[in-house]
Amino acid sequence: MTTINDIAKRANVSRTTVSRALNNSGYVSEEARKRIMKIVEETGYMPNQSAKSLRTKRSGVIGVILPRLSTETSTRVVNGINEVLAKEGFQILLTDTELDRKKEIEYIRLLKSRHVDGIILLATNVNDELIQTIRNVDLPFLAIGQDLPEVTSLVYDDYHASADLTNMLIHKGHHKIAFIGVSRDDPSVGIRREQAFRDVMEREGGEINEHWMGTGDFSIDSGYEEMKKILRASGKNRPSAVYAVTDRMAIGAMEYLKEQGYRIPEDMAVVGIGASSLSQYVSPSLTTIDYFNKKAGQQAAELLLAKLKNEKVDQKFELTYRLILRDSV
Amino acid sequence: MTTINDIAKRANVSRTTVSRALNNSGYVSEEARKRIMKIVEETGYMPNQSAKSLRTKRSGVIGVILPRLSTETSTRVVNGINEVLAKEGFQILLTDTELDRKKEIEYIRLLKSRHVDGIILLATNVNDELIQTIRNVDLPFLAIGQDLPEVTSLVYDDYHASADLTNMLIHKGHHKIAFIGVSRDDPSVGIRREQAFRDVMEREGGEINEHWMGTGDFSIDSGYEEMKKILRASGKNRPSAVYAVTDRMAIGAMEYLKEQGYRIPEDMAVVGIGASSLSQYVSPSLTTIDYFNKKAGQQAAELLLAKLKNEKVDQKFELTYRLILRDSV
DNA sequence: CTGAAAGCGCTTACAG
DNA sequence: CTGAAAGCGCTTACAG
Numbered sequence: 225m226t227t228i229n230d231i232a233k234r235a236n237v238s239r240t241t242v243s244r245a246l247n248n249s250g251y252v253s254e255e256a257r258k259r260i261m262k263i264v265e266e267t268g269y270m271p272n273q274s275a276k277s278l279r280t281k282r283s284g285v286i287g288v289i290l291p292r293l294s295t296e297t298s299t300r301v302v303n304g305i306n307e308v309l310a311k312e313g314f315q316i317l318l319t320d321t322e323l324d325r326k327k328e329i330e331y332i333r334l335l336k337s338r339h340v341d342g343i344i345l346l347a348t349n350v351n352d353e354l355i356q357t358i359r360n361v362d363l364p365f366l367a368i369g370q371d372l373p374e375v376t377s378l379v380y381d382d383y384h385a386s387a388d389l390t391n392m393l394i395h396k397g398h399h400k401i402a403f404i405g406v407s408r409d410d411p412s413v414g415i416r417r418e419q420a421f422r423d424v425m426e427r428e429g430g431e432i433n434e435h436w437m438g439t440g441d442f443s444i445d446s447g448y449e450e451m452k453k454i455l456r457a458s459g460k461n462r463p464s465a466v467y468a469v470t471d472r473m474a475i476g477a478m479e480y481l482k483e484q485g486y487r488i489p490e491d492m493a494v495v496g497i498g499a500s501s502l503s504q505y506v507s508p509s510l511t512t513i514d515y516f517n518k519k520a521g522q523q524a525a526e527l528l529l530a531k532l533k534n535e536k537v538d539q540k541f542e543l544t545y546r547l548i549l550r551d552s553v
Numbered sequence: 554m555t556t557i558n559d560i561a562k563r564a565n566v567s568r569t570t571v572s573r574a575l576n577n578s579g580y581v582s583e584e585a586r587k588r589i590m591k592i593v594e595e596t597g598y599m600p601n602q603s604a605k606s607l608r609t610k611r612s613g614v615i616g617v618i619l620p621r622l623s624t625e626t627s628t629r630v631v632n633g634i635n636e637v638l639a640k641e642g643f644q645i646l647l648t649d650t651e652l653d654r655k656k657e658i659e660y661i662r663l664l665k666s667r668h669v670d671g672i673i674l675l676a677t678n679v680n681d682e683l684i685q686t687i688r689n690v691d692l693p694f695l696a697i698g699q700d701l702p703e704v705t706s707l708v709y710d711d712y713h714a715s716a717d718l719t720n721m722l723i724h725k726g727h728h729k730i731a732f733i734g735v736s737r738d739d740p741s742v743g744i745r746r747e748q749a750f751r752d753v754m755e756r757e758g759g760e761i762n763e764h765w766m767g768t769g770d771f772s773i774d775s776g777y778e779e780m781k782k783i784l785r786a787s788g789k790n791r792p793s794a795v796y797a798v799t800d801r802m803a804i805g806a807m808e809y810l811k812e813q814g815y816r817i818p819e820d821m822a823v824v825g826i827g828a829s830s831l832s833q834y835v836s837p838s839l840t841t842i843d844y845f846n847k848k849a850g851q852q853a854a855e856l857l858l859a860k861l862k863n864e865k866v867d868q869k870f871e872l873t874y875r876l877i878l879r880d881s882v
Numbered sequence: 883c884t885g886a887a888a889g890c891g892c893t894t895a896c897a898g
Numbered sequence: 899c900t901g902a903a904a905g906c907g908c909t910t911a912c913a914g
Contacts, residue, residue, distance in 0.1 A: 227890095227891055227892085228891065228892065228893095229891080229892095237900075237901085238900070238901045238902075239891090239892080239893095239901090240893080240894085240900070240901055240902080241899090241900060241901075243892070243893060243894085244893090244894095244899095244900090247893080249893085249894090250894090250899085250900095251899050251900080252899075252900085253899060253900085256899085256900085268662070268689070270662060270663070270665065270666035271666060271891080271892070272607070272666065272668065272890085272891050272892070273666050273667045273668060273892095274603045274604075274606040274607040274612065274667075274668045274890085274891080274892090275603075275607050275890070275891035275892040275893090275906090276891080276892055276893080277603040277892090277906095278601070278603040278604050278607055278890090278891080278892070278905095278906050278907065278908085279891080279892050279893050279894085279905080279906050280892085280893065280894095280906090281906080283603065285646070285667075293628060293631060293632045293635055294628050294629060294632045299622060299623050299628050300623060302622060302647075303622045303623045303649075306622060306647070306649050310648070310649065315646055315647070315648060315663075315667065316646070316647045316648075317614070317644055317645070317646055317647075318631075318635070318644070318645045318646075318647045319639070319644060319645075320632075320635050320639065333597065333599060334599070334644070336599065337599030337600060337601065337602050338602045338603075338614075338644065339601065339602060339603045360597070475834055479834075501831060502830060502831060502834055505804060505808075505831055505834070505835045506834045506835065506836070507835070507836030556906095556907055556908085557907065557908065557909095558907080558908095566884075566885085567884070567885045567886075568885090568907090568908080568909095569884070569885055569886080569909080569910085570883090570884060570885075572908070572909060572910085573883095573884090573909095576909080578909085578910090579883085579884095579910090580883050580884080581883075581884085582883060582884085585883085585884085600907080600908070601906085601907050601908065602908095603906085603907080603908090604890090604906070604907035604908040604909090605907080605908055605909080606890095606908090607889095607890050607891065607892085607906090607907080607908070608889080608890050608907080608908050608909050608910085609890090609908080609909065609910095610890080
């Protein structure tokens with residue numbers, strides 16, 4: 225492995241000068257610069273980033289913490305993050321918590337020890353230890369998806385998105401709407417989306433029936449199972465629509481409904497959230513809400529870069545969304 | 554930021570001893586160890602990985618080079634890689650070439666300068682400069698998806714998978730089969746899958762018609778467009794089935810066929826490759842081939858770990874596949 | 883069982 | 899415009 229010393233020797237200058245030439249810092253004679261660059265070219269020399277990072281305290285690496293590597297939402301966000309970061313010469317150090325809160329905290333500290341310049345967390349829950357850890361590592365930090373106190377957070381407008389979706393169903397004539405949510409550990413998805421649903425239902429005189437309220441775990445299977453439970457529990461008094469808080473659960477619900485011979489949307493309307501590619505190609509195509517995940521990733525990266533440049537950034541950002549009306553309603 | 558020196562001072566030992574205690578290397582009295590560990594706990598000390606890496610020449614980071622961050626195939630592979638690596642305390646440094654060959658090479662060198670311990674490349678093409686670069690960086694290296702000369706490569710069995718698929722169509726009575734492939738720059742997908750198709754068609758007396766041969770670019774849209782072209786070009790003599798070399802293109806083709814009022818599979822059978830989640834939920838569900846991408850990722854990671862331990866590993870690995878018969882045939 | 887010293891490959895005041 | 903020297907935070911022979 226060639227080092228800066230090798231280049232210096234071959235160019236007949238000190239390594240100080242080589243460093244200056246490479247980083248465009250301080251004066252270097254045109255002559256020396258040319259000699260150095262030529263040798264750099266020839267040897268394919270690349271500075272050792274560990275040494276550089278040790279010295280400068282900057283690594284050019286951003287840590288990204290994901291709840292799950294294999295969901296479309298995560299992938300889109302990471303894609304957006306990477307697009308912006310790569311352009312600025314940053315790389316992503318990727319970690320996957322597999323939805324384990326312990327790991328979330330562990331990885332924040334690990335990333336710190338790996339000298340990342342900043343961290344972007346796709347957050348799925350909010351708890352004191354997490355907040356505490358974030359404060360302690362004292363690194364440029366950005367959360368996406370949950371509103372973390374005292375942390376710069378990009379949040380989807382879950383309340384209004386959910387309210388719009390519910391309103392839309394009501395205005396299409398549905399007053400009996402089943403709901404498939406998730407655990408309240410996830411404030412954004414588990415609490416806010418449900419709260420908006422309940423608020424709108426109440427305001428508009430919809431019927432909320434606890435037999436029609438299910439709790440899934442984000443998976444397609446859980447959507448299927450919850451739909452089954454709801455239908456079995458509801459007896460003669462059946463909902464005419466089902467609102468699942470994620471596309472995957474909505475698609476699971478559709479599977480069960482189709483199996484049971486329900487026509488969608490005639491016998492039962494279905495809506496989800498997420499605008500997954502599945503939602504587009506499933507049959508009938510699923511009405512859903514697009515959260516522009518990729519854009520969220522881009523924005524997160526841009527904000528983090530701003531922080532790295534010591535620019536002041538606001539603490540809270542609300543992301544926009546878009547209702548996509550399709551054939552399932 | 555607390556360093557090993559801080560710990561040493563507070564524990565009244567030298568940093569040498571702290572290092573030994575932390576790494577379980579060499580002798581440390583039980584007493585000293587306890588004192589040290591207690592302080593490590595209290596301070597939440599984590600060793601600076603840049604310093605460690607500079608000194609030991611190992612970073613605990615594996616570079617992963619993806620052609621596209623946002624495809625299900627990539628995601629599944631990365632997921633498999635990560636699962637194995639995380640267990641061993643390694644992290645992934647992620648790069649996305651956006652299908653740009655220049656970047657492929659650039660990133661290999663970049664990852665080297667970032668002191669990764671090894672590299673896994675999801676390869677999409679084979680060319681001399683690439684092979685040369687891999688040889689030059691001289692790092693534990695693993696390719697997935699293409700057979701790179703002199704590089705440990707995990708390849709899907711594209712030839713036989715494609716042959717099986719073609720055979721299956723023929724045995725279902727299809728002798729006129731349209732084919733939507735991709736550029737021959739990609740030997741695995743662009744050449745081998747097509748070659749197997751042609752070989753089987755020839756052997757079994759199927760009709761190969763150049764009007765029925767399209768070339769897409771992996772996207773759903775391109776599947777749609779190629780299907781359109783094929784149908785328009787074929788006039789009265791129409792195929793009864795279409796084989797697209799990826800699920801996404803197959804789904805694009807299905808979209809066009811459905812728009813034109815074709816019944817699937819009665820008027821036209823459709824098959825793809827990839828076992829994407831889309832293939833399962835699209836309607837009718839798509840017959841396809843599962844390449845077990847996650848398992849490929851796991852195996853790649855395991856092989857790389859073996860290399861890091863200086864174990865000898867074979868140079869070529871062929872992965873298995875599975876035909877999934879669904880309603881589109 | 884323990885510590886002083888050297889060194890990994892860089893950058894950056896400082897002096898000239 | 900250039901270089902000698904210090905130092906970033908670790909690990910590892912080496913000596914005791």
